Amino acid sequence: MHEVEIAVAILVATMRAATPLVLAGFGELITERSGVLNLGVEGMMLMGASIGFIGTVATGSPVIGLLLAMLAGAALALVFGVLTLSLMANQVATGLALTIFGVGFSALIGVSWIGIPLQGIATGIWPNLSTQPPIIQQLMLLDPVVWLAVLVPFIVHRFIYRTRAGLVLRAVGESHDVAHALGYSVIRIRYLAVLFGGAMSGLAGAYLSLAYTPMWSENMVAGRGWIALALVVFSTWKPAYLALGSLLFGFVTIAQFQAAGLGLALSPHLLAMLPYLATIVVLVLISRDATRLKLNAPAALGRPFHASA
Amino acid sequence: MASPPPRLRLTGIVKRYASTLANDGVNLTVGPGEIHALLGENGAGKSTLVKIIYGVARPDAGTIEWEGQPVTIADPNAARRLGVGMVFQHFSLFESLTVAENIALGLGATGSIAELTARIQDVSRRYGLAVEPGRHVHHLSVGERQRVEIVRCLLQSPRLLIMDEPTSVLTPQEAEGLFGVLRRLSAEGCSVLYISHKLEEIKALCENATVLRGGRLAGGCDPRVATEQQMAEMMIGGALPVAHRPAPLREGKPCLEVSKLTMESDEPFGTTLRDISLQLRDGQIIGIAGVAGNGQKELLGALAGERRTPDAAAVKVCGTDAGHMGPTARRKLGLSFIPEERLGRGAVAEFPLTENGLLTAYPHGFVRAGLIRTGAVQKYAAGIIKRFAVKASGIDARGSSLSGGNMQKFIVGREIGTNPRVLLAAHPTWGVDIGAAIAIRQALMDLAAAGSGVLVVSEDLAELFEICDFIAVLSGGRLSPPKPTRQTTVEEVGLLMGGRMAAQEMAHGV
Numbered sequence: 014m015h016e017v018e019i020a021v022a023i024l025v026a027t028m029r030a031a032t033p034l035v036l037a038g039f040g041e042l043i044t045e046r047s048g049v050l051n052l053g054v055e056g057m058m059l060m061g062a063s064i065g066f067i068g069t070v071a072t073g074s075p076v077i078g079l080l081l082a083m084l085a086g087a088a089l090a091l092v093f094g095v096l097t098l099s100l101m102a103n104q105v106a107t108g109l110a111l112t113i114f115g116v117g118f119s120a121l122i123g124v125s126w127i128g129i130p131l132q133g134i135a136t137g138i139w140p141n142l143s144t145q146p147p148i149i150q151q152l153m154l155l156d157p158v159v160w161l162a163v164l165v166p167f168i169v170h171r172f173i174y175r176t177r178a179g180l181v182l183r184a185v186g187e188s189h190d191v192a193h194a195l196g197y198s199v200i201r202i203r204y205l206a207v208l209f210g211g212a213m214s215g216l217a218g219a220y221l222s223l224a225y226t227p228m229w230s231e232n233m234v235a236g237r238g239w240i241a242l243a244l245v246v247f248s249t250w251k252p253a254y255l256a257l258g259s260l261l262f263g264f265v266t267i268a269q270f271q272a273a274g275l276g277l278a279l280s281p282h283l284l285a286m287l288p289y290l291a292t293i294v295v296l297v298l299i300s301r302d303a304t305r306l307k308l309n310a311p312a313a314l315g316r317p318f319h320a321s322a
Numbered sequence: 323m324a325s326p327p328p329r330l331r332l333t334g335i336v337k338r339y340a341s342t343l344a345n346d347g348v349n350l351t352v353g354p355g356e357i358h359a360l361l362g363e364n365g366a367g368k369s370t371l372v373k374i375i376y377g378v379a380r381p382d383a384g385t386i387e388w389e390g391q392p393v394t395i396a397d398p399n400a401a402r403r404l405g406v407g408m409v410f411q412h413f414s415l416f417e418s419l420t421v422a423e424n425i426a427l428g429l430g431a432t433g434s435i436a437e438l439t440a441r442i443q444d445v446s447r448r449y450g451l452a453v454e455p456g457r458h459v460h461h462l463s464v465g466e467r468q469r470v471e472i473v474r475c476l477l478q479s480p481r482l483l484i485m486d487e488p489t490s491v492l493t494p495q496e497a498e499g500l501f502g503v504l505r506r507l508s509a510e511g512c513s514v515l516y517i518s519h520k521l522e523e524i525k526a527l528c529e530n531a532t533v534l535r536g537g538r539l540a541g542g543c544d545p546r547v548a549t550e551q552q553m554a555e556m557m558i559g560g561a562l563p564v565a566h567r568p569a570p571l572r573e574g575k576p577c578l579e580v581s582k583l584t585m586e587s588d589e590p591f592g593t594t595l596r597d598i599s600l601q602l603r604d605g606q607i608i609g610i611a612g613v614a615g616n617g618q619k620e621l622l623g624a625l626a627g628e629r630r631t632p633d634a635a636a637v638k639v640c641g642t643d644a645g646h647m648g649p650t651a652r653r654k655l656g657l658s659f660i661p662e663e664r665l666g667r668g669a670v671a672e673f674p675l676t677e678n679g680l681l682t683a684y685p686h687g688f689v690r691a692g693l694i695r696t697g698a699v700q701k702y703a704a705g706i707i708k709r710f711a712v713k714a715s716g717i718d719a720r721g722s723s724l725s726g727g728n729m730q731k732f733i734v735g736r737e738i739g740t741n742p743r744v745l746l747a748a749h750p751t752w753g754v755d756i757g758a759a760i761a762i763r764q765a766l767m768d769l770a771a772a773g774s775g776v777l778v779v780s781e782d783l784a785e786l787f788e789i790c791d792f793i794a795v796l797s798g799g800r801l802s803p804p805k806p807t808r809q810t811t812v813e814e815v816g817l818l819m820g821g822r823m824a825a826q827e828m829a830h831g832v
């Protein structure tokens with residue numbers, strides 16, 4: 014019975030740790046498949062985390078908080094889109110600036126909200142949570158956002174490979190010149206992809222401040238945006254590998270806490286490295302086939318598009 | 323009874339780009355079911371005119387009538403709705419997608435991939451255009467890619483099909499298959515606008531021609547009646563220069579020797595070179611004929627030094643073992659190389675002509691104490707532009723601003739300007755217009771007459787027979803023994819090329 018409890022606890026913790034990576038990662042996957050490299054994921058997640066938190070505390074409704082967070086992420090992505098797609102600024106530099114801006118701006122608007130306690134989404138939905146048996150308690154920690162993150166990989170996979178819109182998205186990311194010659198509106202499609210990426214990053218950030226932690230503190234995303242970005246690249250832009258990578262990262266993060274709890278005689282710094290190391294090693298091993306990489310990598314990634322007649 | 327209105331009538335089309343008039347008062351009329359040739363040298367305004375018809379560019383003045391009705395074509399979608407289909411010179415396919423996905427993207431929303439696959443197979447059978455819907459485009463040969471483009475157009479039941487230099491990438495057999503398809507379309511009532519500067523093809527295929535020169539209408543003719551000479555002179559606006567071969571030197575010293583060169587290709591679908599031997603002497607021009615993909619790329623790489631040979635003595639430049647040397651060391655021995663791709667390997671698109679001239683010529687007195695002698699470099703570039711009549715806005719023009727033929731003339735000039743002992747030329751006149759091609763051939767012959775050895779790899783048999791002393795054939799990675807040009811015939815060379823082509827044809831079912 015005890016083992017089952019631990020197994021359930023680890024499973025639930027893994028899913029919860031993977032959720033922000035899945036949400037932000039799949040948003041970025043769509044963005045990059047359209048040929049745009051947005052390095053501002055971390056910044057957009059932070060904006061989502063702070064706006065989502067403030068919105069939830071102010072209105073009392075986590076649903077409104079989550080929606081506001083998605084809007085905040087999309088708004089920041091819109092800034093990125095205007096700069097890189099309309100004004101053709103360099104995508105790498107603009108993305109980095111977006112992250113720096115997000116870190117600073119979220120800290121600024123969140124400064125008077127630090128330390129305010131908040132019910133997690135799960136406890137909000139299930140008020141009698143603490144009276145349930147431990148396994149039920151654990152399972153109830155899987156709130157609707159976690160279940161959404163479970164669905165997202167399947168939806169995105171189906172969208173990319175089975176729908177016409179997904180085909181157009183891949184085509185634009187593969188060669189914007191050819192797509193343009195065929196009469197597709199490259200810039201409009203890229204704007205939509207960038208906005209989707211922003212909204213998903215905002216949602217991922219809000220999940221951290223509303224359910225995972227749940228509280229607001231400065232820079233609380235703590236590099237998860239960068240991990241999501243790295244996962245997208247290491248997964249060679251394949252939804253299945255991205256989902257796998259996110260889960261693996263979540264699992265090793267949790268396992269590392271368990272190992273520390275078991276009194277394993279390893280430096281905590283080495284243990285803290287483990288999730289990164291394990292994820293990168295596994296994804297590099299499964300994606301080292303050069304032909305496959307060439308097939309999946311969006312060939313136009315990061316290249317600006319200008320429709321010259 | 324009145325005859326039906328023309329399928330397409332353009333009147334007084336004007337299109338201006340920045341400082342140049344790309345089209346200036348051009349008229350064009352294509353009748354129903356007519357195969358109409360659009361002729362002109364590079365930069366004559368053919369591409370601009372086609373872009374206007376396909377809705378990629380908009381004319382500054384002039385009217386377009388489609389089947390008697392005035393229309394404006396705002397974008398490619400509008401053109402396709404009218405019934406205009408286009409097969410691009412540089413294929414507009416997505417490498418990482420399958421054939422069916424590519425075709426779906428060109429069609430607009432219509433049903434599932436499975437339905438589409440059935441329609442593709444139907445059209446493919448009806449016109450004898452073998453395509454496999456499930457394959458990824460990056461696996462396909464150029465001929466197969468072109469068939470995909472054509473099938474994509476045919477699925478839209480076009481009433482005007484535009485073909486932009488369709489045969490420049492095809493083997494003679496594939497080209498013949500294409501003509502069959504076009505004649506059949508014409509018989510079914512679809513008009514074809516055929517852009518090319520291969521005049522023999524136009525004579526064989528087209529029933530009417532419009533000739534452009536410098537953005538203006540130079541005239542029209544019936545290619546079935548007009549001679550190639552007449553059409554060529556209409557295109558260049560003057561008498562056609564004739565290349566002539568200066569008397570070759572007798573028995574020079576060997577300047578490039580290849581002995582028993584055997585080498586695996588380092589590309590997954592490349593050709594392995596097998597036991598290749600060849601001796602090029604000073605003052606000789608040797609031509610290597612063959613269909614691309616039979617080891618040309620691999621052989622040129624091994625000779626130019628892009629790939630080192632396992633045995634250093636397998637390649638000798640001017641008597642020195644050079645197989646282990648890289649390109650720069652071989653250039654120092656006196657070997658120059660004109661690669662097949664102009665921009666990317668022969669020159670840098672973003673660089674001005676001065677810097678492109680410096681790229682390979684730098685060891686010849688253009689650098690002093692590690693610093694570039696700007697004045698000398700500028701003079702060198704200006705000299706090339708003058709000697710080869712390169713059309714460019716000046717020595718600071720970027721590589722990408724020149725047309726293919728003019729860039730090629732500049733590259734040839736750059737390599738010849740350093741007085742190489744050996745010159746390797748890969749497809750030197752590919753995609754180059756007539757005037758420039760003659761100038762390039764003349765330059766190669768003059769170089770040989772001055773005592774250098776020249777090795778020309780080309781698919782153009784007429785060209786090889788015109789300029790070479792010896793012709794060898796590369797087929798399946800093996801090189802036939804060079805034969806004196808006067809003792810061989812096009813048929814004999816064709817047969818040597820054929821061994822592998824026959825098999826390809828069977829596979830394609832053309």
